[in-house]
Amino acid sequence: MKIYSSKQQIIAEKLDSDAVLEKWKDWRWQRRHVITSIDTFEYLSGIRFTQNKKKELVKTVQKFPLSITPYYFSLIEFEDYNNDPIFKQAFPSPSELIISASDMRDPLYEEKDSPVSSITHRYPDRVLFHVSNICSMYCRHCTRKRKVGDHDSIPSKQVLTEGIDFIKKTPQIRDVLLSGGDPLMLSDGYLDWLLGELSRIPHLEVIRIGTRVPVVLPYRITKELVLTLSKYQPLWINTHFNHPREITLSSRLALKMLADAGFPLGNQTVLLAGVNDCPRIIKRLVHKLVQNRVRPYYLYQCDLSEGLTHLRTSVGKGIEIIESLIGHTSGFCVPTYVIDAPGGGGKIPIMPNYLISWSTNKVVLRNYEGVITTYKEPDSYEPVFCDRNCDECTLQLKLDDADEMRSVGIAKLLDDSQQTFSLIPEENERLERRTINE
Numbered sequence: 403m404k405i406y407s408s409k410q411q412i413i414a415e416k417l418d419s420d421a422v423l424e425k426w427k428d429w430r431w432q433r434r435h436v437i438t439s440i441d442t443f444e445y446l447s448g449i450r451f452t453q454n455k456k457k458e459l460v461k462t463v464q465k466f467p468l469s470i471t472p473y474y475f476s477l478i479e480f481e482d483y484n485n486d487p488i489f490k491q492a493f494p495s496p497s498e499l500i501i502s503a504s505d506m507r508d509p510l511y512e513e514k515d516s517p518v519s520s521i522t523h524r525y526p527d528r529v530l531f532h533v534s535n536i537c538s539m540y541c542r543h544c545t546r547k548r549k550v551g552d553h554d555s556i557p558s559k560q561v562l563t564e565g566i567d568f569i570k571k572t573p574q575i576r577d578v579l580l581s582g583g584d585p586l587m588l589s590d591g592y593l594d595w596l597l598g599e600l601s602r603i604p605h606l607e608v609i610r611i612g613t614r615v616p617v618v619l620p621y622r623i624t625k626e627l628v629l630t631l632s633k634y635q636p637l638w639i640n641t642h643f644n645h646p647r648e649i650t651l652s653s654r655l656a657l658k659m660l661a662d663a664g665f666p667l668g669n670q671t672v673l674l675a676g677v678n679d680c681p682r683i684i685k686r687l688v689h690k691l692v693q694n695r696v697r698p699y700y701l702y703q704c705d706l707s708e709g710l711t712h713l714r715t716s717v718g719k720g721i722e723i724i725e726s727l728i729g730h731t732s733g734f735c736v737p738t739y740v741i742d743a744p745g746g747g748g749k750i751p752i753m754p755n756y757l758i759s760w761s762t763n764k765v766v767l768r769n770y771e772g773v774i775t776t777y778k779e780p781d782s783y784e785p786v787f788c789d790r791n792c793d794e795c796t797l798q799l800k801l802d803d804a805d806e807m808r809s810v811g812i813a814k815l816l817d818d819s820q821q822t823f824s825l826i827p828e829e830n831e832r833l834e835r836r837t838i839n840e
Contacts, residue, residue, distance in 0.1 A: 410476045413446055417472060426472070429538075429622040436539065437470040439463075443493070447480050458496040466498050466709060469540040474618040477647065487645040487677045491541055498542065498709035509545070509706040511746030520557060520565035524748055527576050531565050533557065533596060534583035538619035543672055543713050545705040545742075556588060559595070566599050569606065579610040586615040586622055590630045597634040610638040612670070616656040617641060617648050623656035628663045640668045641696060645678050646686045654694055661695040668699035671737065673723070675704075679715045681726035688727070688735040698737035703752070706744050717741070717752060725754045729770025 414421035417435045425431045437443055440459050444450055451459060470492045477488045508514075512522045512530070522530040535555050537544075569575050578600060588596070600609055611631075615622045631637055639660055643649060661667055669691050671678065678684055688698040701723070704714040720739045727736045740749040758774065759766040765777045792799055814822050826833060 407476075410472075413472055413476055416446055427621045429619055429624070432471045432473055432619055432621060433538065435472050437472070437475055438468055440468070443468075443470075443475075446475065447478070447483070449480060449483060459494055462494040462496050462498050466494060466542075467540055468494055469537070471539050471619050473621070473652065474539055477650065485676075487647060490677050491543065491644060491674070492539060494542060495712060497712035500711060501708050502711045504706055505708045505711065506706050506744065507708060509742075509744045511744075512546075515746050518564045518568050520561055521568050523568075523572075523575075524746055527574055528578065529569065529572075529575055530579050530581050531569075532582055533562060533565075533580050533585050534587050536583050536587040538584055538587060538615055538622065541614065541618075543674055543704060543710060545707050556592065562596060563599075566603075569600070570603055573605045576605060576607040577610065578606060578608075579612055581612045584613050584615055585611050586613045586627070590626055593627075594630050594633070597631070597637070601634050608636055608638060609634060610640060612640045612642070614642040616653050616660070617643050620650075620652040620656035623659050625659070628659050631665070632663050635664060637665055638668065639665045640670055640699060642671070643669050643687065643691060643696075644671050644674060646683065646690050649687075649690045649694065657694045657696060667696040669696050669737075670700045670702060671698070672702045672704055673715050673720050674713045675715045677713070679719050679723075681723050684723050685727060685731060685735075688731070688737065692732070692735055698735055700749070701737040701739045703739070703741040705742055721752060721754050724752075725770075728754065 410426060411421075414426050418425065418431075437446065440451070440456055440463065474488065474492055478492070479486045479488075483489045483493075515522050515524050517523055520532045522532070524530070535557065569578060580596075585593070597609065600606060631639075641657070643653075657667065671684070671687065673679060678687065684701070691698055701720060703717060703720055704710055706714075724736065724739045739752045741752060742749050756768055757765060758768055763779050763781065765779065766774065767777060768774050786795070786797060788795075811825070814820050815825065
């Protein structure tokens with residue numbers, strides 16, 4: 403049986419003379435045949451770099467390694483590769499060796515906010531859990547470029563147990579994000595063990611997985627993997643699509659399997675110069691995402707990691723893109739544009755300014771068209787004074803689920819969960835006599 407396209411067939415047969423559709427769609431086959439050298443890239447693509455260019459590329463790969471899955475490689479338009487968004491995200495550039503004064507090895511201070519080796523604890527109620535050191539491919543814009551290629555390995559259960567124990571003894575943690583590397587590069591069995599351990603922590607309400615697998619290795623989303631993950635709802639999955647062309651037939655199928663299994667899907671896009679720094683591109687991307695039941699979550703300003711200067715845009719470009727979305731498309735298509743603050747300050751939302759002015763009783767606003775309008779604030783509103791004395795607060799602070807079913811009348815007698823065994827009218831003389839006698 404042939405591969406999907408003649409292009410993929412040619413690539414597959416160059417990598418493995420016995421390649422057939424079943425092998426191409428086997429994620430383990432894809433992992434065994436990742437492209438890791440400039441020579442292999444030239445051989446498969448037919449592109450020939452000049453001798454000087456090749457020397458620069460080899461030097462770049464020595465510092466920041468190359469790894470592309472055959473699937474993602476097949477998406478590159480070789481005829482115009484220098485302008486191709488897939489190529490720019492996957493293939494090294496000598497510009498990565500230009501380290502500017504503002505570049506940092508660990509710009510988000512993940513290592514400084516790490517109480518144990520596998521945990522980054524930045525926000526009060528949630529942690530980042532580094533559970534894998536393996537990626538299906540190396541993205542050139544990776545914020546953790548300092549770790550790429552250093553030690554492609556799966557952390558031992560002892561290392562991960564240290565992280566699990568930290569979460570257990572920190573009751574304010576209600577949300578854990580599994581990251582890496584890529585968590586979905588773990589085996590089904592290893593994921594089953596890890597998620598099982600986390601799901602038994604009483605104060606943990608939500609588990610999230612951050613993965614680029616649906617983008618660069620969609621065949622990893624198998625029926626067996628989905629069945630494993632389905633045991634641990636609520637489980638949220640965040641993907642990482644940066645360009646509309648990454649949403650292919652194979653990635654659509656992977657997203658469908660996840661969405662059909664009930665996982666809430668989100669997407670985190672990184673704003674990249676020469677890749678997606680265009681309102682038209684981002685709008686098409688978010689529309690294709692929601693068509694596939696993926697909620698655009700964040701639009702990230704590119705981090706200050708080493709070697710990313712050539713991929714960073716101005717903040718003004720990001721605001722322009724958000725301005726082109728708000729009011730011009732559905733609200734749930736609009737991601738939150740954020741800068742992940744250097745030094746571990748966390749994500750800071752950056753938005754166009756729609757509040758023009760503000761007085762005692764009125765605010766002046768503009769809409770997406772530039773229409774200026776006012777909103778009259780209530781004259782009689784008296785805010786609840788909060789002195790943090792919740793016991794005397796007039797607001798109803800019953801925050802648990804409301805009792806949505808209350809048995810009444812005959813239904814109460816039929817309800818086995820109730821202790822009531824008879825209904826007695828008010829002012830019953832017999833019971834009144836019994837009360838007197840007591």
